[in-house]
Amino acid sequence: MSEAEQQSQRRCVSCGINVAGMSAATFDCPECGTQISRCSKCRKQSNLYECPDCGFRGP
Template identity: 55%
Template structure:
């Protein structure tokens, strides 16, 4: 469960699993990795 409205969710481009990112991580362009192995900026 996420608290607040500072998060965004979107489907993984490879497998469709929902990914959540916080405002700070988006602003800093922190990398994220889905459980399928997809690595995003």
């Protein structure tokens, strides 16, 4: 999958919206390294997230 295809499929792990083109944060899971994306709204509200691979939870 190309980088452009990956970016078009990025979804916020907290609320599920498509985050392509938004001021979202993408980072590696502290436990397993899986790439996690979060939208700016969920980040600002400190909504909890859960890694889809290992189940790590964070604010």
